[in-house]
Amino acid sequence: MTEPLVQLKSVDKSYWRDSLEIPVLHNINFEVPEGEFLGLMGPSGSGKTTLLNLIAGIDRPSSGRVVVCGEDLSRLSEGALARWRSRNIGFVFQLYNLMPVLTAFENVELPLLLTKLNRSERRRQVETALSIVGLADRMKHYPSQLSGGQEQRVAIARAIVTDPNLLLADEPTGDLDKQSAKEIMELLSRLNKEFNKTIIVVTHDPRAAEKARIIRHLDKGELEAA
Amino acid sequence: MRIAKLIRKNATRRPLRTALTVLGLAIAVMAFVIIRTTVHAWYSDVEASSPNRLVTRNAVSMVFPLPLSYKEKIAKVDGVTGVSYGQWFGGIYVDPKNFFVQFAIDQTTFFDLYPEYIVPPDQLEAFLAERNAAIVGRKLADRFGWSVGDAVRLTGTIYPGDWDFIIRGIYTGAKENTQEVAWFFRFDYIDERMRIEAPPRAGKLGWYIVRIADPSQAAAISRNIDSLFENSLAETLTETEEAFNLGFVAMGSSIIFGLNIISILVIGIIFLVLTNTMAMTARERVSEYAIMKTLGFRPFQISSLVFGESLFIAALGGAFGLAIALPVRKLVAVVIDYYVPAFKIEPVTFVLGALASILVGLLAAIFPTVKAVRTPIVDGLRIID
Numbered sequence: 261m262t263e264p265l266v267q268l269k270s271v272d273k274s275y276w277r278d279s280l281e282i283p284v285l286h287n288i289n290f291e292v293p294e295g296e297f298l299g300l301m302g303p304s305g306s307g308k309t310t311l312l313n314l315i316a317g318i319d320r321p322s323s324g325r326v327v328v329c330g331e332d333l334s335r336l337s338e339g340a341l342a343r344w345r346s347r348n349i350g351f352v353f354q355l356y357n358l359m360p361v362l363t364a365f366e367n368v369e370l371p372l373l374l375t376k377l378n379r380s381e382r383r384r385q386v387e388t389a390l391s392i393v394g395l396a397d398r399m400k401h402y403p404s405q406l407s408g409g410q411e412q413r414v415a416i417a418r419a420i421v422t423d424p425n426l427l428l429a430d431e432p433t434g435d436l437d438k439q440s441a442k443e444i445m446e447l448l449s450r451l452n453k454e455f456n457k458t459i460i461v462v463t464h465d466p467r468a469a470e471k472a473r474i475i476r477h478l479d480k481g482e483l484e485a486a
Numbered sequence: 487m488r489i490a491k492l493i494r495k496n497a498t499r500r501p502l503r504t505a506l507t508v509l510g511l512a513i514a515v516m517a518f519v520i521i522r523t524t525v526h527a528w529y530s531d532v533e534a535s536s537p538n539r540l541v542t543r544n545a546v547s548m549v550f551p552l553p554l555s556y557k558e559k560i561a562k563v564d565g566v567t568g569v570s571y572g573q574w575f576g577g578i579y580v581d582p583k584n585f586f587v588q589f590a591i592d593q594t595t596f597f598d599l600y601p602e603y604i605v606p607p608d609q610l611e612a613f614l615a616e617r618n619a620a621i622v623g624r625k626l627a628d629r630f631g632w633s634v635g636d637a638v639r640l641t642g643t644i645y646p647g648d649w650d651f652i653i654r655g656i657y658t659g660a661k662e663n664t665q666e667v668a669w670f671f672r673f674d675y676i677d678e679r680m681r682i683e684a685p686p687r688a689g690k691l692g693w694y695i696v697r698i699a700d701p702s703q704a705a706a707i708s709r710n711i712d713s714l715f716e717n718s719l720a721e722t723l724t725e726t727e728e729a730f731n732l733g734f735v736a737m738g739s740s741i742i743f744g745l746n747i748i749s750i751l752v753i754g755i756i757f758l759v760l761t762n763t764m765a766m767t768a769r770e771r772v773s774e775y776a777i778m779k780t781l782g783f784r785p786f787q788i789s790s791l792v793f794g795e796s797l798f799i800a801a802l803g804g805a806f807g808l809a810i811a812l813p814v815r816k817l818v819a820v821v822i823d824y825y826v827p828a829f830k831i832e833p834v835t836f837v838l839g840a841l842a843s844i845l846v847g848l849l850a851a852i853f854p855t856v857k858a859v860r861t862p863i864v865d866g867l868r869i870i871d
Contacts, residue, residue: 319862319864338784338785339784342779342783343782343784345781346781346782347782351780351781353777359492359777361492361495361496361499362495366492374781374783418781
């Protein structure tokens, strides 16, 4: 039996505001097998994004273990964690978060600047990623020249350009119209099916979650039974 | 795309802000260069000093005279190859506002000891032939529209009364930093009149100029000259011409100090201007830096973006400032060329201006870099779901 790609064991997470402790996640035990498409649902403030941040290694748990892609994240330094993220994680944000001064091509190329690929290799990968998301003809467009759906596609291309094992998407359809949201979810589904990407999508939109094969619910920081 | 391209694109993201910051930096760097050039020019007389010349004056003060009789004694000191002398006149031409320096000199030796003052031979001959003749600097002649043969009356202050002169020569400077604004006339013209009108003042002069063969012997020769007149009524103090001129420059030390302070303040101002710009930039880009960190960019890579942008703006401002310093120098030189013969931007001043820009660029990036690097990713993303 293969190890799950994502394992969370007895994870607690609290934030501190001055002397006030704000518990966000409590006793999270959670596994995601490789190649899975998981939808993480829950109301606002339930801790979905915090859970996603812990899996992405951009935040650390107050207690418990987070093991992703075979790496215990609590044992990694900040620098090692950054290197690990660049190799293993593709992150898609709700508000796309593209660099406004860079073209679609340059935005997608950004994570590749951290690799040892030469210019032509980078170009090939960027073109491939943009073709997969259907934006090969928008390479030279700046974010301001793209629609919301197109911007999110560029963000997805940026997330997959390094060929990571795990794609994490935080409310990827939250800022899109119905049609665009549907297209984005179809794209993620395709990435899961055709390219065997393990995907975790945080959403509170049931329609967006339809494409996920497994749905887990978070409420008040606790994961409901599967 | 390279990181350098991202730095350039970031730096020009807000064109108006960047342009204003670059302009502010440019003006400050230009001001820094012009102020440093002014300070440097202030010392041009010192730099123009000859290592082969010593100046002997009254040991008590320049105000007290020396006897004319010292000339022969000084001339006999070993290592001395020539002696001349001078006296401050302090006359007024029409109005005290028309101030210029006037020296009574030993007509037979002075221009021999000062080869940097070039006088045409026929004019020097005419100067030697006429007791009330004067030789004036080119710029001084231009200032008052004088030419050879003009009669000029000065009203004495140290030597009371009206003094009538005929301009018999106009000298030019051999070097760029040679002044061309002095009025030289014959010492025997005032000495003759003093013998009649104020006999105790006759045969008294302000200082001797001593030419020596070997500058390395300046200290020994100075001591030998001064020892000649120990315990006399007019003891002497002999020093190199450079030290003598430096003493005059030191009289304006508070102005020099003020200018130096201003030049430092100018650098401080450009530091604040750029720091403010970079702080605003970092605040606006907190979320972008968080995104980049999420993508795997490490602290030193984020730092290089902030430092790169700060240096980019500083270098642009510095380069622009240095470029506009050249025409501004020309404009300023038109105004002050009369007083400061060598108002020229030295290469070292250019280097200082460039280094100041780079230093400011580096310092201004420190705070925004710390902020960009230390802000946790989740805070940068502002997502707490």
